[in-house]
Amino acid sequence: MSVLFPASGPEALAMLADAPGAVPMAGGTDLLVHWPVRVAEHDRTYLDLSGAREWQPLRWSDDALVLGPLTTYWDVIRDPRAGREFPLLVAAARQVGAVQIQARGTWAGNIVNASPAADGVPALMAYDAVVVLESRGATEEVPLDVFYLGYKQMRRLPDQLVTAIRVPRAARDVQLFEKVGSRRAQAIAKVGLAVTRGPAGWRVVAASVAPTVRRCPALEQLLDTGTRVAAPDDLLPAIDRDVTPIDDLRSTAAYRRAVMARVLYHGLRGQVDAVR
Numbered sequence: 300m301s302v303l304f305p306a307s308g309p310e311a312l313a314m315l316a317d318a319p320g321a322v323p324m325a326g327g328t329d330l331l332v333h334w335p336v337r338v339a340e341h342d343r344t345y346l347d348l349s350g351a352r353e354w355q356p357l358r359w360s361d362d363a364l365v366l367g368p369l370t371t372y373w374d375v376i377r378d379p380r381a382g383r384e385f386p387l388l389v390a391a392a393r394q395v396g397a398v399q400i401q402a403r404g405t406w407a408g409n410i411v412n413a414s415p416a417a418d419g420v421p422a423l424m425a426y427d428a429v430v431v432l433e434s435r436g437a438t439e440e441v442p443l444d445v446f447y448l449g450y451k452q453m454r455r456l457p458d459q460l461v462t463a464i465r466v467p468r469a470a471r472d473v474q475l476f477e478k479v480g481s482r483r484a485q486a487i488a489k490v491g492l493a494v495t496r497g498p499a500g501w502r503v504v505a506a507s508v509a510p511t512v513r514r515c516p517a518l519e520q521l522l523d524t525g526t527r528v529a530a531p532d533d534l535l536p537a538i539d540r541d542v543t544p545i546d547d548l549r550s551t552a553a554y555r556r557a558v559m560a561r562v563l564y565h566g567l568r569g570q571v572d573a574v575r
């Protein structure tokens with residue numbers, strides 16, 4: 300195993316350009332969990348980003364919250380303004396693993412790990428987050444809702460690092476995050492939902508019910524048009540167009556479909572006129 304230790308962001312980008320097969324490492328909470336069993340991974344070159352301290356803080360601009368490549372869940376939890384303006388980020392962060400993982404795991408790592416059951420990604424996607432990708436000398440911005448191409452496939456080239464995640468500030472009058480798991484901590488989602496209503500309309504984002512975390516356009520349209528929803532089952536036709544849940548060791552497709560309808564219905568009931 301060989302590890303590169305850049306001391307700054309620009310140095311990290313330069314090192315990656317010279318070693319494009321190197322694996323970026325932020326908190327290491329996803330990468331190292333398989334370490335004992337994936338022996339082939341031991342022979343790779345890793346790019347340890349932790350020395351680029353300027354990449355840890357989150358910052359606020361007039362129009363966005365900007366998360367750095369090393370911003371952790373805990374950095375967001377402890378920012379009082381994040382709790383006021385982006386409550387779904389805090390709600391999601393509080394449900395990632397337990398406090399040790401929240402203190403080490405990063406939002407960028409959550410995005411690039413590309414788990415369909417991720418908790419950070421749905422909250423970011425419901426806020427129209429944009430992924431900033433940089434390589435030596437070039438920058439590209441990709442909206443998170445089009446970042447994934449399929450299971451563990453994404454619009455990131457081997458010489459690119461996520462150098463920021465921009466979360467646009469906007470007035471949103473409905474904000475809902477729900478994670479259904481076996482217990483409150485240290486559980487992988489059986490179904491995850493992040494929902495917002497903002498100036499551009501509804502965002503309904505689902506996790507653990509498709510090969511990637513994804514927006515649900517049929518549900519968004521149903522809500523945008525104010526169609527009356529009188530019971531959870533009224534949501535099922537749209538759910539069936541939007542997601543493709545499977546049976547796996549954590550749950551069944553039938554359970555996921557039924558629970559998604561119920562969580563969404565009960566989460567919106569009382570907040571939205573059309574859902575009664």
Ligand SMILES: Cc1cc2nc3c(=O)[nH]c(=O)nc-3n(C[C@H](O)[C@H](O)[C@H](O)COP(=O)(O)OP(=O)(O)OC[C@H]3O[C@@H](n4cnc5c(N)ncnc54)[C@H](O)[C@@H]3O)c2cc1C
Nearest residue numbers: 325326327328329330395396404405408409411417418461
């Ligand atoms: C016990 C345990 C519980 C967990 N519970 C949850 C949970 O409840 N919910 C959840 O969503 N996740 C959970 N996770 C998964 C993990 O903690 C998160 O996905 C975390 O956000 C990963 O961040 P990291 O910084 O540790 O990523 P790393 O492990 O460092 O990296 C993850 C991936 O991202 C890539 N990467 C990292 N940073 C960059 C960058 N800047 N640019 C390009 N590529 C990059 C790496 O190469 C790797 O492919 C858990 C993990 C463990 C071990």
